[in-house]
Amino acid sequence: MKKPPKKHSYHHGDLKKALIAATLTLLKEEGYQSLSLRKVSKIAGVSQSAPYRHYEDVEALLADVALEGFLLLGMSLERVRLKYRRKPLLQFRESGVSYVEFALKNPDLFQIMYGNQIQNHSKFSSLMKAEEETFHVLIKIISDCKEAGILESENEKQTAMAAWTMVHGIAILLLGKQVMFRNAELKDARRMTKEMIEHLYLGLKLRA
Structure with missing residues (x-):
């Protein structure tokens, strides 16, 4: 026993x-x-x-767990940024792939970070700060691309939001095995994410 x-x-x-x-x-x-x-x-x-x-309750504990998740995600994105610091276009692509891989490898943690288990994130200042710092890494990547002359953006925060929204949507579809991602394995997820990010980059480049 x-x-x-x-x-x-x-x-x-x-x-x-x-x-x-x-x-x-x-x-x-x-x-x-x-x-x-x-x-x-x-x-x-x-x-x-x-x-x-x-x-005081399980939600307060989950707020700290979500905070831990955002710290881990932020570190993952920062590692990509440093690894490809001389190749900003790869920064842009691989940061998106890294985000999706994080979601697929930590599906339940990802659910806590973005689901409705925490009703109001603004109640937890440390969690809000971690979310903002994670998003700021993506803004820095967009800025690196802009400085390298491979991407024009009048509003780096808005461009970062567009990129984040897309890869988050890919992650959610993959986790739910929905639509075109229904039978996708991890290697397929990487390939499909890269393709979608390249489409986004071309759209931003052509628009500019």
Whole structure:
């Protein structure tokens, strides 16, 4: 018979990290629909009342989990930007591919980040800041393309929003296995995302 996890005593701050890590584990193992503070407590090895030292409800915990997701996504996009810093067009394309791959590899975390489990993101200032910083990486990529003379944009933020909206739509369609993405595997997702981004780039270039 499997023994229940040992209850641990955490210092202030360590408990928060343990609960976030436990939630990420639960997302991977059972999916976002199975989330509860009771299950998170069990995985973290703490009492069922322990999460309430930091979180008034599960939404507050999910806000920190979403924040972690945006930090991970932002780092992924920044790595692409640095890797292709001398090839801004590849920055533009591969950042979109990286975004879609992140969604496909972390579907339940992605759902928490963008779904309606958190009713009002503006309630959580740290989460809002992480979202803005992640989006700013894409703005920097658009700026790099503009400085290299391969893309003209009167409004870099608006162009970044158009690019983000498109790759987000691709990610959602792939996750839902909808329309033309119904039978797409990961390698197909990469190819199709590249093709769509190239169409977007050509449209922006021709418009300019």
